[in-house]
């Protein structure tokens with residue numbers, strides 16, 4: 671089912687299948703670069719999907735040849751140059767709102783399915799996704815230095831978090847491109863696969879995630895993203911609190927059922943498999 675006629679507009683498209691919401695950057699003629707309109711529509715899309723029962727996992731991908739060619743040099747940069755400071759600041763805030771707040775902390779698990787070009791500003795939503803799987807031949811580039819700016823929009827932080835100093839600085843400073851295979855080797859994406867296997871692999875991972883307790887899964891990713899900035903004592907306390915809260919919110923049936931299946935019924939090896947209700 672396509673939802674291009676939804677209130678969020680045409681720069682984003684969504685299809686639903688098997689509890690997966692495929693969210694598309696939908697400006698293929700512009701290599702899916704991100705305009706202020708796309709930024710607003712992406713926020714509205716993700717916000718709606720958080721409470722949409724058809725969506726258990728979000729897969730962020732691109733229509734056409736690109737995942738996303740970064741920020742729109744015309745609509746995001748040049749056309750906002752002469753606007754008031756208030757308008758300019760709002761444009762920045764709307765970008766960060768979907769890329770760094772809504773997507774990064776989405777209530778549902780998120781997978782970047784990297785089908786093609788990824789440039790500059792696109793590294794921020796890429797690293798905000800919980801997981802990322804790329805086509806072997808996808809092309810990545812921190813191209814900012816090639817046109818005279820530094821990697822802003824928190825791109826520098828995004829790569830500092832995921833790439834390691836040597837690779838990050840090499841690509842920040844040279845602006846050279848690298849492939850999906852190289853991105854996997856440096857840990858920027860989880861893995862890369864031949865292009866014709868990309869969707870199959872992403873669907874398989876989504877299926878694994880859909881089998882978990884969704885409340886606990888949400889808490890697990892939230893905890894990971896926050897504890898890295900905490901000291902040990904605060905982190906220990908926070909993790910217990912989130913663990914208790916997630917059991918309380920989920921009802922705890924998954925955990926109790928899994929313990930029974932392992933300890934009493936000897937039907938489950940949780941080291942090797944996920945608990946299913948019938949176990």
Ligand code: COA
Pocket residue numbers: 699700701703704739740741742743744745787789790791792813814
């Ligand atoms: N901003 C604005 N427009 C962009 C864009 C961007 N980031 N990326 C692509 N486009 C537009 C092109 O201007 C072109 O528009 P037109 O048809 O009106 O002329 C259209 O998308 C197709 O792009 P084109 O350059 O013709 O495709 P290509 O296949 O030859 O090259 C890229 C693809 C991605 C290598 C090239 O478009 C490019 O270098 N884009 C800029 C990438 C970048 O530096 N992004 C960082 C931004 S922070």
